[in-house]
Amino acid sequence: MTGAIFVAGTAGSGKSLLTSRLVQWYRDRGAFAATLNLDPGVASLPYEPDIDVRDIIDIRTLMENFGLGPNGALVMASDMIATKMDELQSQVDELNPDYVIVDTPGQIELFAFRASGPYFVSNLQVDNKATIFAFDGTLVSSPINFVSISLLASSVKLRLKTAQINALTKRDLVADRLKEILEWAGSSHALEIALNGEKETEYSLLSKDLSRSMAKAGFAPGLVAVSSTTMNGILNLSAALARTLNQGEDG
Ligand SMILES: Nc1nc2c(ncn2[C@@H]2O[C@H](COP(=O)(O)OP(=O)(O)OP(=O)(O)O)[C@@H](O)[C@H]2O)c(=O)[nH]1
Numbered sequence: 284m285t286g287a288i289f290v291a292g293t294a295g296s297g298k299s300l301l302t303s304r305l306v307q308w309y310r311d312r313g314a315f316a317a318t319l320n321l322d323p324g325v326a327s328l329p330y331e332p333d334i335d336v337r338d339i340i341d342i343r344t345l346m347e348n349f350g351l352g353p354n355g356a357l358v359m360a361s362d363m364i365a366t367k368m369d370e371l372q373s374q375v376d377e378l379n380p381d382y383v384i385v386d387t388p389g390q391i392e393l394f395a396f397r398a399s400g401p402y403f404v405s406n407l408q409v410d411n412k413a414t415i416f417a418f419d420g421t422l423v424s425s426p427i428n429f430v431s432i433s434l435l436a437s438s439v440k441l442r443l444k445t446a447q448i449n450a451l452t453k454r455d456l457v458a459d460r461l462k463e464i465l466e467w468a469g470s471s472h473a474l475e476i477a478l479n480g481e482k483e484t485e486y487s488l489l490s491k492d493l494s495r496s497m498a499k500a501g502f503a504p505g506l507v508a509v510s511s512t513t514m515n516g517i518l519n520l521s522a523a524l525a526r527t528l529n530q531g532e533d534g
């Protein structure tokens with residue numbers, strides 16, 4: 284049985300470090316976990332990927348062969364991921380791990396909002412799938428910002444169409460505000476009260492309407508707070524992953 288865990292989130296939200304910690308966490312507990320780097324543009328990673336899209340797609344070659352700048356080459360490289368599906372799939376099959384943790388590109392718009400990323404996610408043949416969406420702890424600085432990142436998280440869910448776990452990353456950096464953030468995430472009532480206290484009435488009203496709509500539609504962010512520095516919360520995250528991946532199996 285192979286479970287695929289896609290780690291998505293805004294640029295710099297801690298996806299790659301979380302990938303490295305999660306794989307280590309599973310390995311320390313005797314599971315066979317493998318990493319798949321799906322970011323063609325990354326220069327260095329905090330782990331040694333078992334499968335690496337950079338072995339198949341080379342940004343520098345694209346820049347030279349097609350006269351592209353770095354951004355153009357990155358767009359082309361992202362679009363090419365779908366065309367390399369078979370190659371990546373056969374590498375996953377060959378390893379046949381219990382978990383394959385997929386570190387997705389930093390530019391979330393290139394991965395989630397173009398055709399290639401969702402194609403890869405839906406066509407990867409594994410037994411079950413889950414996405415971790417990283418809410419960068421340092422960006423969730425107000426209830427309005429929390430709602431705006433929740434919108435992005437729900438938008439990614441619409442695109443990738445997998446079960447999703449929302450993780451608050453870098454919890455060690457927001458220790459003093461952690462309780463408050465988790466309250467906004469865990470209770471729409473607490474979030475409304477916090478939004479009522481915001482000075483910018485127009486944006487607070489918009490945020491309230493948006494969060495109500497998301498809650499009504501069943502998108503409840505319910506954050507799992509983790510730190511890849513202290514490892515605090517990794518146990519909870521792995522429990523959430525186990526639940527989500529097992530549910531996929533039943534359904
Ligand atoms: N203090 C702290 N720093 C973190 C944590 N997770 C990541 N970082 C730091 O945040 C920065 C970005 O982390 P990455 O793991 O590279 O983030 P990413 O989402 O993979 O970044 P891109 O792929 O470039 O979008 C690095 O400097 C990490 O060391 C954490 O839990 N705590």
Ligand SMILES: [Mg+2]
Nearest residue numbers: 298299325389
């Ligand atoms: Mg990264």
